[in-house]
Amino acid sequence: MAPRLPPLPQVLDLLPDAVCIVDEGGHLLFVNAAFERLLGHAADAVRGRILFDFIHPDDRATSQRQAEALMQGGGERHFRNRYLHRQGHVVELLWSAHWLPEQRLRIGVAREIGELRRAERELEHHANHDPLTGLANRRRLQHALRNALAEAAESGGQVSLLYLDLTGFKQVNDRGGHEAGDRVLCEVAKRLQQGVRQIDLVARIGGDEFVVLLAGCDAGHARGMAQQLRQQLRVPCTLRDGPLQMDASIGTATFPADGRTPEALLAHADQAMYASRRPR
Incomplete structure (x- = not known):
């Protein structure tokens, strides 16, 4: 008997990076386990909510413009923004995003880059x-x-x-x-x-x-x-x-x-x- 592949969500839950799938209105349809590890929000609690509601207020407008440009065939596939953790602190993320026009869905994979940003700020301080x-x-x-x-x-x-x-x-x-x-x-x-x-x-x-x-x-x-x-x-x-x-x-x-x-x-x-x- 040929081996059966595990369900895709089960595989995605093993990833260290957060995976999100949203519709063209920005509603969350799926998040993996890393989303909760990074931001503190369980999958059941965020499903159906607007992804932009979790973004830091200062980054929402820029992030929305990025999403709109991506759905129109442009924009940057890789960008940074800040999210608010459930406990209130800021989490800095690096996103890789892709628009699926046939399904009318956006898929995003995010990696936490707080240590990288601290290192960049330290280098910038030393340089100046x-x-x-x-x-x-x-x-x-x-x-x-x-x-x-x-x-x-x-x-x-x-x-x-x-x-x-x-x-x-x-x-x-x-x-x-x-x-x-x-x-x-x-x-x-x-x-x-x-x-x-x-x-x-x-x-x-x-x-x-x-x-x-x-x-x-x-x-x-x-x-x-x-x-x-x-x-x-x-x-x-x-x-x-x-x-x-x-x-x-x-x-x-x-x-x-x-x-x-x-x-x-x-x-x-x-x-x-x-x-x-x-x-x-």
Whole structure:
């Protein structure tokens, strides 16, 4: 006697990925056991309900557009969205979907990608942030500055930069070693972030050099911000062998008067910073 194949639903229940079959109105006709494992909803409880009801509210419109495009012969067969687990937390899924026009059904297979997304976010953070201070790095600054200049050019607004270099930082390392230097850099980062607006961007671009991006600020406001930040930095920092008096040289540059490209603005602010060191 030839072996009999098990029922298809029984086979699908063995899969680690969720399988859903929905009609063209989005009603769930079938889900396998992995659907309940991933989202906490039993098959009997969801059958006949609208699949989109389980999607995170922020992703529903995009997901519905994807489904409509798929049924019209277009769209993306592979896409990501977020669902709400029965207990309320968010589950991120990667879908592979297919439309069966003769049966008027959509079949979707979903894999949970929370660990992948966390790894992607961690890599993205490392690619855009200074590992010591947690501030934006040069790469992120360049990206933010290009966007700020494009918006200012379109709206007729202004953008300012502060280019900051710590005074006597070499003596900090000579006095207390690299550990002391790292502590000072982290303290400077903290004070800079506390001294600017939430919409401003503070970046460490190397060594003891920092840049502050001030969107929507004219030259007068930039000079005032530079003075304010310098005063905050001059408050003594406590090291193991006693207090340290810090200071900084700060140069400013403003779009469009001092440059219209990221490179031109950074160069102007850098030159202004060095000029501020010269005795008057």
